[in-house]
Amino acid sequence: MSEVKSSQDEEFREYVAARSxxxxxxxxxxxxxxxxxxxxxxTTLTKTYLAWSRIRTTDSIDAYARRILYNTNASWWRKRSNREKPTEVFEDRADLSRDFTExxxxxxxxxxxxxxxxKRQRAVLVLRYYENRSDxxxxxxxxxxxxxVKSQASRALAGMRKRLGTPASALGVAMEPREAA
Amino acid sequence: MNGDIEALLRSGLAEQAERAPATVDDPALADLAIAGAHRIRRRRRAAAGATGAGLLVLGAGAFVLQPLLATEDQGQLAADTSTSEVRNELGMEFLIQDDEGYQVINDDGDRVALVDYAPQDVYRLADAYLVVSAEEQTTELIGLDGAAGRGMSWPSEMTYNVVNSEATQFAMVTSNADYTEESYAINDAVIADRTTTIEFTTNFELTLADWSASTTVFTADLWSTTAGQEKRWFFDEQYSWNLESVGYAGYQSAVILDQQDPSFVCVADLEPGSGLAQVGEDCGRVDSPFVQEALGAAAVDEAAADLVDTAVAEFSGEGTQIYADSEPADLGDYEDQYYQAEYSQLDPSGRWELSYSRGDSTWILVDYTGDDPAVSILTPPEGAVMPVLDCRPPE
Structure with missing residues (x-):
């Protein structure tokens, strides 16, 4: 039994090394x-390991892990969305020390x-344009x-088209609503 | 233009993703996952054992002894739940298909004939069912007894529906082809010979969230402009939100919640039948004197404040929505079935979640009404297609 476990653990480690x-x-x-x-x-890897004995012999290990990744993110969003603020999200802002090319x-x-x-719109964009998945x-x-999927993608693209449509808006030089006199 | 944006997305996302952290090949990653999984299994065994001890008294020994005697890792054991139990305890109704078409089995166990085509979703409103079909591109209102109601064709394939929190009205929502504005048609959810439809059109940046007879509540991105600063801003004037249209439609006020921080709101004072009562929106924390005063001045009925408070709570994750107060369910051995199911439906009031594939003999039910989420296996009624989503406010 322990040899089987050890073999399964080794397979799992190989999977993690290859896909993490x-x-x-x-x-x-x-x-x-x-x-x-x-x-x-x-969290995704922990959940994947919990199912490892059932999925290790299938061709869909990665699909299973991906689904857990996306669904866990969605459920975190449901719980945590009220605590997320834009200033906490923009961790990776433009580096002003380098050439600020267009x-x-x-x-x-x-x-x-x-x-x-x-989150759902973002997930659709990542899956469609980064992972090149079909709808x-x-x-x-x-x-x-x-x-x-289509409506979420359309909505996200429409928003981007509007915000990135002009050089000024793309560069974040947005017109501010005037303040009260 | 879409092609440019899509090309930018492909290259930009790939470029962003390549900024990978140096720790991703950490060999401890797998071992941490394995250790975490073992901890979860131990907790599940302990929980199953504790549950078993309680149930043993009730005479369910053969079933509950299993986790205590098992030598291998066991997932959490789920109890079976019957259709009548979920009907009585959770008020759940089902859409089923048989030779006569699609019917609802209501919370009394009676069958109500709905339509002869496959709906995308069926909603239970205060006095009617709302049947939505993306394939037919129709929204149909049908009486609780199956009495014929109104059928409405969608103006566009992108049309969707929104139901107000009282479940007394629904909106047909359609964007224009350029996605610059969205048109709303508010309908009473009653079966009557003559009904009135209220229409308005606002900027696409606004999304209708809820409404009453006097007040509309939208969400939009406020924070990136205001950074939370309390004062009068001029979104409508400078970003062409077209709140005037909402006033023309007869509403006294429009309240806009920030998408990221819903407790930051803007209040627009409208003149029913005329448009705007004033230029500019008063923005700030919803509980601030500045906003409360603006809200009191804009809407004459006291219910407006409750409507806004409820919307803020819902969008802040503090309302009745799912996961608001509870930890994620421990799915145990049913995790595979849960994640691989074709459909997942959440009760609009957050009481339950169903994960299922049509035709499966069992569906996974997560009951959120207790202190902790309870996972069980539901045997759906014969021919079950989906649960009916109950939009009525919780009692």
Whole structure:
């Protein structure tokens, strides 16, 4: 029994060594900061290990882990959303010491916009544009309908189009509403 | 333009993701996960043992002894739950399909014929069922006894519905093709010969969250402009929110909650039938004298303050929504089934969660009404398609 356990643990360690970097990257894009991303990956791996004896012989280990990653993030959001503030999300602000090229500025503007998107919209964008998943696969991973995937993506893209539509807005030089006299 | 944005997203996300931390190949990561999993299993065994001791008194010995005698790791054992139990205790209703079409089994156990097409969702409102079909692109109001109601075709495939917290009205919401504005058509959720529809159109940045006869509550991004500063701001004027349209529709006030910090709100004073009562919105903490005074001046009915307080609580995660007060459920051996199910439905009042695949003989039920979430296996009624989502306020 212990040999079986040991073998399973070794397989799990190999899986973690091979895939943890990718899971971290996805988790970072989902959460917007490293500390939360690391917590999310650790929780995901713990849950994956709990199911390891059942999924280790299947072809869908990574799909299983991904689904846990995205769903755990969603459930954390439900619990924690009221404590998240924009200032806590923007951990990775533009580095002013380096060349502030237009490319970097636009990319940072995009990232700032993604960081404040509702979690489901952000998950759809990450799955579609980072992991290159189809809408059907996204629907399966997130447990939502394909129509919802499309509407969430449309809403997120519309917001980005509006915010990044002009160089000024892309660079964050937004017009401030005037103050009361 | 979408192509440019999509290309930017692909390159930008990839670039951002490459800023990976140096610790990701930490060999301790797997061992920490293994140790964490063992701790969870030990807790589950202890919990199952404790539960077993209690149930043993009731004569369920064969079932509850298992975790105490087992030599291998065991997940949490879930009790079976019957359809009648969830009907009586949680007021749950089901949509089922049989030869005669789609019907609701209501909380009295009676069958109510609804439609002959497959709905996307069925909502229980105060005095009617709301049947939504993305495939048919229709929203249909049907009486609690199955009496024919109103069927409404969607203006666009992107149309969706919102129900107010009293479950007495619903909105048909449709954005324009450019996603710059959104049109709302508010309908009474009653079966009547003559009904009135209230219409207004606001900037896409605003999302309608709730409303009463006098007050509309929206959410929007306020914080990135205001940084929480209490004073009069001019969102409507400078960002073309078109709150005037809400006033024309007959509302006395519009209250906008910040998406990130819902306790920061802006109050717009409207003139029913005319548009705006004043230019500018008074913004600040919802419980501040500045905002309370603005709210009192804008809406004549006292219920407006309750409506806003309830919305702030809901969007702050302190209301009745799921997970508001409880820890995530320990799914035990049913974690696989939970995550691999095709559908997950949450009770709008946060009392339960169902994870299921159509055609499965058992569904996973998480009951949030106790001190801790309770996972059980529900045997749905024959032909069950989905639960009906009850939008009525909790009693």
């Amino acid at each position: 970097a990718a899971l971290h990257r996805a988790a970072y894009l989902l959460t917007g900061n490293w500390a939360t991303a690391e917590d999310l990956v650790q 490319h970097a500025a636009v990319r940072d503007a995009m990232w700032r916009h993604i960081a404040v998107l509702p 059907a696969q996204i629907a399966e991973i997130l447990g939502i309908s394909i129509g919802t």
